[in-house]
Amino acid sequence: MLADYASLQPYNVHACPTNILIDASGKIVYRAAGWNEAALRVALAQLGIK
Amino acid sequence: MRIPCFLTRGATVVAAALASAQAAESLTARLTTDPTILSEAGELWGRLPFFNDPVALTSKPPAVVTKAPVAQGTLLFGAIKLGNGPRSVHLLAIDQPASVTADNCFLYVDANQNGDLTDDGDGKWPKARLQGVRDKAYTSFQAFPVLRASYGSPAGETAHAAYSVMLNYTIMRREDGHVLIYRRTTARVGEVSVAGKAVRLALIENDNDALFDQIAPAGDAPRPLWLMADVDGDNKFDSYAERFDARLPLALGGTTYELAIASDGASLTFTPTTKVPQTPGQRPAPRPATPRLPLLATGGLAPDFTALRPDGSTMKLSDLRGRVVVLDFWATWCGPCKASMPALDQLYRETKDQGVVVFGVCVSDKKSAFDAWQAKPGVATSYPLAFDPTGATAENGGSSVAESLARKHYNVSGIPTFYVLDREGRIAARYVGNTDESKQGLRDALLKLGIKL
Numbered sequence: 297m298l299a300d301y302a303s304l305q306p307y308n309v310h311a312c313p314t315n316i317l318i319d320a321s322g323k324i325v326y327r328a329a330g331w332n333e334a335a336l337r338v339a340l341a342q343l344g345i346k
Numbered sequence: 347m348r349i350p351c352f353l354t355r356g357a358t359v360v361a362a363a364l365a366s367a368q369a370a371e372s373l374t375a376r377l378t379t380d381p382t383i384l385s386e387a388g389e390l391w392g393r394l395p396f397f398n399d400p401v402a403l404t405s406k407p408p409a410v411v412t413k414a415p416v417a418q419g420t421l422l423f424g425a426i427k428l429g430n431g432p433r434s435v436h437l438l439a440i441d442q443p444a445s446v447t448a449d450n451c452f453l454y455v456d457a458n459q460n461g462d463l464t465d466d467g468d469g470k471w472p473k474a475r476l477q478g479v480r481d482k483a484y485t486s487f488q489a490f491p492v493l494r495a496s497y498g499s500p501a502g503e504t505a506h507a508a509y510s511v512m513l514n515y516t517i518m519r520r521e522d523g524h525v526l527i528y529r530r531t532t533a534r535v536g537e538v539s540v541a542g543k544a545v546r547l548a549l550i551e552n553d554n555d556a557l558f559d560q561i562a563p564a565g566d567a568p569r570p571l572w573l574m575a576d577v578d579g580d581n582k583f584d585s586y587a588e589r590f591d592a593r594l595p596l597a598l599g600g601t602t603y604e605l606a607i608a609s610d611g612a613s614l615t616f617t618p619t620t621k622v623p624q625t626p627g628q629r630p631a632p633r634p635a636t637p638r639l640p641l642l643a644t645g646g647l648a649p650d651f652t653a654l655r656p657d658g659s660t661m662k663l664s665d666l667r668g669r670v671v672v673l674d675f676w677a678t679w680c681g682p683c684k685a686s687m688p689a690l691d692q693l694y695r696e697t698k699d700q701g702v703v704v705f706g707v708c709v710s711d712k713k714s715a716f717d718a719w720q721a722k723p724g725v726a727t728s729y730p731l732a733f734d735p736t737g738a739t740a741e742n743g744g745s746s747v748a749e750s751l752a753r754k755h756y757n758v759s760g761i762p763t764f765y766v767l768d769r770e771g772r773i774a775a776r777y778v779g780n781t782d783e784s785k786q787g788l789r790d791a792l793l794k795l796g797i798k799l
Contacts, residue, residue: 304681311760311779312680329779330760334635346629 373616377534381510398527412461419443428556431496483519495556534611540599546576558611597623639757649755653732671767686780687725704729766791
């Protein structure tokens with residue numbers, strides 16, 4: 297598990313869950329340490345996802 | 347029972363509706379099979395509900411098998427039926443070795459229906475993958491054979507069509523359990539011309555028998571028969587607003603029609619009716635998102651709670667009153683939590699003689715995982731650990747994440763979460779995540795409380 301954790305470090309993962317939203321061009325447009333459904337929905341809506 | 351609401355309206359309205367129905371003409375559509383539309387990468391893959399059916403498997407070869415493959419393990423035979431004609435039954439066999447890997451289980455489908463199970467391909471499953479973990483591990487195999495749907499009667503075939511199904515074979519690792527299920531991945535597709543405008547159609551059955559019966563089989567929940575109709579002409583089927591129950595009247599271009607469907611789904615007749623059209627499905631409104639509550643404010647009293655110690659005794663947070671407490675909410679499955687532990691333990695060793703205690707409360711976890719951690723810790727620590735008995739898994743009696751003490755009393759949304767409490771039990775600082783900021787913050791908070799580092 298620690299090895300798995302190390303492999304996540306390019307994404308700066310320091311908490312569970314960490315949500316990262318990547319747009320169609322591959323750009324990270326949202327990240328949150330800890331579950332934040334309301335903010336994630338807002339970020340998805342900004343990408344035009346219903 | 348649906349009561350047509352025109353029965354409750356005035357006679358004039360009924361007369362007008364009848365006149366309109368008589369004015370409109372019947373429409374017909376020819377539909378062809380599309381064996382990929384519901385398969386992987388197909389337009390409707392993953393966008394509609396589906397109903398799987400089991401395939402009974404037996405080690406006794408059916409009489410019609412003229413040649414069986416040389417088995418590496420146990421040969422299990424089964425059959426699926428597509429249509430109602432003389433060639434509707436399709437034999438298959440699975441060669442299952444005693445110890446299954448991703449590439450030593452084989453599927454033989456008698457696609458050419460000659461009774462010889464060895465001349466239809468090499469037996470390899472197109473997709474195999476190991477899923478699940480530990481005692482719940484299973485190997486899952488998938489195939490999408492295109493078979494003959496045969497129509498007519500046992501005496502003679504009147505029509506046939508290429509019909510794909512998805513076969514899914516699952517073998518449990520531990521329990522020697524296996525199950526073969528299948529579902530249709532084919533729809534009948536075509537167009538109907540409504541007032542000079544072509545409307546794309548897809549007709550989909552859910553009994554997995556390639557028959558487009560309009561009489562729902564008996565049962566409390568008969569499976570639906572759907573007509574997708576691209577009413578808005580955007581060349582896409584909306585999974586909700588453009589999915590109709592093909593057994594009920596539907597409105598198309600201002601006219602209401604009833605459908606007559608050939609049992610093979612090859613033809614569709616729309617007959618005008620005065621009946622009340624169905625309301626197509628609505629995309630379900632998204633559940634309102636739960637706002638994230640901020641961590642508890644500094645200066646407030648830390649809510650008390652009771653947690654289970656590894657020896658079965660209980661430990662209350664308030665038992666630690668008079669000491670500076672670093673509360674760590676963690677879980678055995680949480681990589682960042684484990685990564686934070688060596689530094690946390692170091693901090694504890696440095697400060698415990700000054701009355702500091704690190705209290706590691708395992709949340710959202712299985713009690714068995716916490717117990718296993720005692721026997722073989724993922725990270726060795728010397729500070730006290732305890733388990734949140736309200737925390738989250740079915741194994742612990744089915745309480746929910748929302749009920750976990752970390753979530754409910756401390757607004758924890760991610761772990762590790764740290765709270766530093768002063769000697770009176772008030773919140774002095776709090777941090778989320780195993781970050782440099784939280785590591786430094788914990789040290790700073792202790793310094794402020796007069797702890798020497």
